[in-house]
Amino acid sequence: MSQQTTQPQPLESVSIDTLRQAFQDRATWYYLLLKEAAARGYDAEAIAKSAIYAFGVDKGKKMESTDDLNRFLEQFANPVVRSVFDMRVAELTDSQLVVEFHRCPLVDAWKERHGCTVEETDKLCDWAVQGDHGLMANFPGIEFTPEKRIGAGETYCRMVFRKKAAE
Structure with a gap:
């Protein structure tokens, strides 16, 4: 008996909606995992902050x-x-970068799929931003400040990156 195999076709492009869906799936996985950890008596906040920071470092x-x-x-x-x-x-500029995010698929998932309140999305978002803090550990010459977050009820996220003064 001969074995048939199929070769995956090259992916020419992925729609932005498909990518947003992937982020929403990640947010759901994150939400359910932390909810289960808390239900079992674990410190979900400590777990989230530590693991997500490590992800950012990586x-x-x-x-x-x-x-x-x-x-x-x-x-x-x-x-x-x-x-x-x-x-x-x-x-x-040479000394400052300000980036605004006008959409967050993670917050979309937490609100639309799980009915999270602003208080809940604020907490989840605060934990998720630990990944950005971890990522910035690789950039010791840049200071990172999240000034606004959609998860906290703002209309957009605002992240400020400042070049540190030479010591």
Whole structure:
């Protein structure tokens, strides 16, 4: 008996909606895992913050460490990520980068799929931002401040990156 195999066809493009759906699936997985941990008596916040920070550190290690904000931006917000999160660069100078996210598929999932309140999305978002803090561990010349978050009820997220002064 002969065995038939099929070769996957190359993926020419993936729609932004498909990518947003993937982020929403990740948010659901994250939400349900932490909800289960809490239900079993574990400290879901400590677990989330530690694990997500470690994820960010791992992700940051795959990037070229730099204190040049333009080079950092190219890695942090490639065109696909910019589309998924409807990201806009509000400011880019030699010393400061301000990025605004006008959409968050994670918050969309928490609200639409799980009926989370702003208080709940604020907490989940705060934990998720630990990944950004972890990523920034690979960029010691850049200071990171999340100033606004959709999860906290804001209309957009605002992340500020400042080049640290030479010591």
